[in-house]
Amino acid sequence: MAYKELCAPKRTIMTPGPVEADPRVLRALSTPILGQFDPAFTEMMNETMDMLRGVFQTSNKWAFPIDGTSRSGLEAVLSSVIEKGDKVLIPIYGRFGYLLTEICERYGADIHIMECEWGDVFNPEDVIEQIKQVQPKIVAMVHGETSTGAIQPLKEIGHACRALDALFIVDAVATIGGTEVLTDEWCLDAVIGGTQKCLSVPSGMAPITFNDRVEAVINSRKKVEKGIATESDHAYERKHSPISSNYFDISQLMDYWSPRRLNHHTEATTMLYALREGVRLVLEEGLENRFKRHRLHEEALIAGIKAMGLELFVEGEKKLPVVTCIKVPEGIDADSVRSLMLSEFGVEIASSFGPLQGKIWRIGSMGYSCQKKNVLFVLAAFEAALIYHGAAIKAGDAIQTVLSFYKREG
Amino acid sequence: MAYKELCAPKRTIMTPGPVEADPRVLRALSTPILGQFDPAFTEMMNETMDMLRGVFQTSNKWAFPIDGTSRSGLEAVLSSVIEKGDKVLIPIYGRFGYLLTEICERYGADIHIMECEWGDVFNPEDVIEQIKQVQPKIVAMVHGETSTGAIQPLKEIGHACRALDALFIVDAVATIGGTEVLTDEWCLDAVIGGTQKCLSVPSGMAPITFNDRVEAVINSRKKVEKGIATESDHAYERKHSPISSNYFDISQLMDYWSPRRLNHHTEATTMLYALREGVRLVLEEGLENRFKRHRLHEEALIAGIKAMGLELFVEGEKKLPVVTCIKVPEGIDADSVRSLMLSEFGVEIASSFGPLQGKIWRIGSMGYSCQKKNVLFVLAAFEAALIYHGAAIKAGDAIQTVLSFYKREG
Numbered sequence: 105m106a107y108k109e110l111c112a113p114k115r116t117i118m119t120p121g122p123v124e125a126d127p128r129v130l131r132a133l134s135t136p137i138l139g140q141f142d143p144a145f146t147e148m149m150n151e152t153m154d155m156l157r158g159v160f161q162t163s164n165k166w167a168f169p170i171d172g173t174s175r176s177g178l179e180a181v182l183s184s185v186i187e188k189g190d191k192v193l194i195p196i197y198g199r200f201g202y203l204l205t206e207i208c209e210r211y212g213a214d215i216h217i218m219e220c221e222w223g224d225v226f227n228p229e230d231v232i233e234q235i236k237q238v239q240p241k242i243v244a245m246v247h248g249e250t251s252t253g254a255i256q257p258l259k260e261i262g263h264a265c266r267a268l269d270a271l272f273i274v275d276a277v278a279t280i281g282g283t284e285v286l287t288d289e290w291c292l293d294a295v296i297g298g299t300q301k302c303l304s305v306p307s308g309m310a311p312i313t314f315n316d317r318v319e320a321v322i323n324s325r326k327k328v329e330k331g332i333a334t335e336s337d338h339a340y341e342r343k344h345s346p347i348s349s350n351y352f353d354i355s356q357l358m359d360y361w362s363p364r365r366l367n368h369h370t371e372a373t374t375m376l377y378a379l380r381e382g383v384r385l386v387l388e389e390g391l392e393n394r395f396k397r398h399r400l401h402e403e404a405l406i407a408g409i410k411a412m413g414l415e416l417f418v419e420g421e422k423k424l425p426v427v428t429c430i431k432v433p434e435g436i437d438a439d440s441v442r443s444l445m446l447s448e449f450g451v452e453i454a455s456s457f458g459p460l461q462g463k464i465w466r467i468g469s470m471g472y473s474c475q476k477k478n479v480l481f482v483l484a485a486f487e488a489a490l491i492y493h494g495a496a497i498k499a500g501d502a503i504q505t506v507l508s509f510y511k512r513e514g
Numbered sequence: 515m516a517y518k519e520l521c522a523p524k525r526t527i528m529t530p531g532p533v534e535a536d537p538r539v540l541r542a543l544s545t546p547i548l549g550q551f552d553p554a555f556t557e558m559m560n561e562t563m564d565m566l567r568g569v570f571q572t573s574n575k576w577a578f579p580i581d582g583t584s585r586s587g588l589e590a591v592l593s594s595v596i597e598k599g600d601k602v603l604i605p606i607y608g609r610f611g612y613l614l615t616e617i618c619e620r621y622g623a624d625i626h627i628m629e630c631e632w633g634d635v636f637n638p639e640d641v642i643e644q645i646k647q648v649q650p651k652i653v654a655m656v657h658g659e660t661s662t663g664a665i666q667p668l669k670e671i672g673h674a675c676r677a678l679d680a681l682f683i684v685d686a687v688a689t690i691g692g693t694e695v696l697t698d699e700w701c702l703d704a705v706i707g708g709t710q711k712c713l714s715v716p717s718g719m720a721p722i723t724f725n726d727r728v729e730a731v732i733n734s735r736k737k738v739e740k741g742i743a744t745e746s747d748h749a750y751e752r753k754h755s756p757i758s759s760n761y762f763d764i765s766q767l768m769d770y771w772s773p774r775r776l777n778h779h780t781e782a783t784t785m786l787y788a789l790r791e792g793v794r795l796v797l798e799e800g801l802e803n804r805f806k807r808h809r810l811h812e813e814a815l816i817a818g819i820k821a822m823g824l825e826l827f828v829e830g831e832k833k834l835p836v837v838t839c840i841k842v843p844e845g846i847d848a849d850s851v852r853s854l855m856l857s858e859f860g861v862e863i864a865s866s867f868g869p870l871q872g873k874i875w876r877i878g879s880m881g882y883s884c885q886k887k888n889v890l891f892v893l894a895a896f897e898a899a900l901i902y903h904g905a906a907i908k909a910g911d912a913i914q915t916v917l918s919f920y921k922r923e924g
């Protein structure tokens with residue numbers, strides 16, 4: 105049981121997450137620990153909240169991370185809002201839509217789903233029609249579906265939810281920091297982001313934001329822990345059922361992330377350092393510049409893929425700009441191609457789930473991984489692995505096409 | 515909104531957690547990201563499981579971290595085991611006993627509590643008597659209660675639980691890696707550890723272990739996510755109610771931490787690096803040496819406190835070796851003393867919760883923070899702050915006493 109010091113091999117990570125962390129985020133991670141109530145630390149918490157508002161493009165009071173991976177953010181928001189029997193409408197267009205049903209089901213929601221083919225997205229009008237019929241308390245939806253590489257337009261659905269008094273809860277894990285997420289302008293009531301994708305921070309925190317409509321629902325279910333409650337907490341009369349999870353109880357987390365600083369858990373110090381640095385770098389680059397950079401390298405990647413004669417699984421407006429899905433050519437073992445890329449080139453791309461397993465490859469171009477060198481390297485390794493596996497690819501065209509593209513476009 | 519690069523002040527952290535991370539753990543944190551299914555990463559997952567078995571002193575198959583802070587580990591185990599109406603007996607001797615009731619209540623347990631004065635612990639015979647009367651499915655208990663600085667003997671209760679067929683679930687967040695936790699020998703069915711205390715890893719993960727008795731209960735509630743289920747998963751017939759949380763569903767986490775590697779969440783890469791390095795250093799030092807080191811510095815700290823003429827809140831066998839609680843002398847503002855120590859000396863100690871707030875100070879001597887330099891520095895700052903606040907302390911005695919102690923004892 106005598107293991108050696110940690111030593112990770114060098115990788116080029118072009119999956120839809122986790123992706124490479126920015127070197128400045130990696131450096132921030134090794135900052136020594138501060139106590140969770142140290143004024144130097146609570147100031148960092150406040151700064152992070154402030155910067156998260158910028159990233160979510162919102163004036164919401166509440167924007168802070170849940171201490172867990174992305175799906176902990178989904179579960180925190182959903183479990184804090186959903187009471188047993190609440191109607192929830194979930195339009196599903198890939199794996200992560202099912203995850204929403206999975207979570208809502210466990211919290212006793214009365215779930216209504218709509219489904220469309222994996223790779224497609226919904227016509228907003230169809231969703232709005234369904235909202236009118238079902239009259240849900242909550243509409244929960246994925247913004248960018250990494251399992252298929254598709255992106256759902258949210259603006260019209262958001263406005264309809266507001267008009268019809270439904271809460272609109274959005275999984276923006278894959279899109280935040282990589283493409284527009286206009287929380288306020290699109291009338292998103294709660295948004296859950298991910299760290300390990302376009303923010304280029306390691307997995308382990310889930311930044312969320314929510315508005316006063318959501319806050320009101322959550323506060324109606326508030327309960328303070330017995331071990332730390334004061335008289336006024338005991339006097340508080342609750343009209344709704346308490347939140348089923350203690351860890352994900354956002355009514356308690358608000359007391360922790362506000363001047364009251366009522367102890368809930370011990371904040372994950374190091375991950376907060378990383379998130380603070382990650383969102384700082386996003387705002388330093390500027391959201392517009394950052395989205396533009398993501399579109400540029402997506403275009404380069406697509407040009408290279410097409411030059412190889414391969415087909416995209418999703419194209420055009422419904423394509424998620426930060427994930428590119430490629431159909432596996434007839435007779436090619438998709439997993440064997442990926443394995444060769446990883447073992448020989450140290451380049452990682454992804455397969456998909458359920459009905460798409462073995463049918464498509466997924467290449468992410470997210471955050472720090474979304475850069476020229478990585479695009480060129482993933483294409484070179486991909487081309488070599490395909491030729492090695494006997495695919496009818498003309499050697500060299502992809503890279504030459506992309507080199508010319510970058511020469512022309514920047 | 516233009517914030518500067520992260521810059522944390524230098525602190526000496528002598529609270530009952532979070533404490534200073536080992537510099538080698540801090541260095542491991544800045545290791546570049548690996549994909550969660552990269553063989554180099556899954557090997558690190560396996561190594562971490564193997565080393566965790568060593569730290570928990572168990573031959574259990576299952577020993578892995580939950581991706582959240584310590585209480586996420588408590589909630590994962592309790593929510594995966596407790597079905598609505600299950601009888602749970604919780605003997606409470608401080609704040610974290612109430613936390614167990616808090617979590618169990620939310621999952622619909624039929625809770626039976628026993629309470630003793632904060633600062634005291636239970637006579638095992640009394641707990642065993644209560645187990646016989648209540649006949650609970652589960653007994654849940656805290657091993658080291660950081661809110662009061664007391665430690666509960668568990669061996670007899672564990673053996674009684676086994677004989678009476680109750681599952682014994684233990685919160686060892688404060689004790690793991692700092693004092694003996696004999697999972698197998700004491701018949702603990704599930705144990706939850708903490709990272710940010712005696713392991714000297716940042717907060718944000720919760721290592722757990724559980725045996726086949728617990729595994730059987732959890733597997734009887736198993737459910738595979740719809741988006742990734744295969745035919746054989748659908749055919750599986752569940753006889754018990756499904757687990758209420760998706761994030762904390764240990765039946766799914768076992769599929770993730772075993773060769774099946776079925777995707778649940780994206781593993782918190784960087785925190786896993788830190789945990790792997792942290793447990794590696796624990797085993798490199800050796801558990802016996804590590805416990806001895808914790809006892810040595812505890813003794814030094816106590817000698818210094820007593821030389822100042824201050825009184826301990828808990829003494830003798832029931833004292834938690836890694837937390838020392840001190841009664842606040844009449845007329846002294848406890849929080850003002852702490853503030854001065856932090857702002858002028860950069861030394862952090864803690865207050866307590868609920869009935870003990872303002873009544874005691876708590877000084878931790880845990881993990882990397884548990885070393886001679888820190889003990890001397892916390893005593894020097896504490897003495898100075900007390901004198902500054904008008905306490906009747908003879909200057910210099912504490913430090914001279916402790917210097918002699920170290921000269922004599924090592």
